[in-house]
Amino acid sequence: MRLSYPASVKIVKIPCTGRVDTIHMLEAFANGADGVCLVGCLEGDCHFIAGNIRAGKRVLYAKNLLDEAGIGGERLEMYNLSASDGRKFAFVMREITEKIIGLGPNPIKTVNRKA
16 A cells, blocks of 8 residues: 655654754744644554653644744645555645645745845
């Protein structure tokens, strides 16, 4: 069974979403990403105890910062999925990609082009 998701999705593997700091999410946008989606293990199933819960809190904080900066917090999402649920992962990637396309390009890229 081959599952497909948009080619524009770039996967960065890390041991735990708890390792992702707010600055990493913001740097992705500063470097031109139109959207960022963290996918972590199910709550209660984290091998690192509560890494996904810490990541969820950081995502909420970063969403607020993105809203304040005029980029838009809706460009950042976090999902908790089972590692064995490839169908759901592919669906989520297609869904978030459609959402980002609807939002248009990252406003930072437009500002940098004008400068």
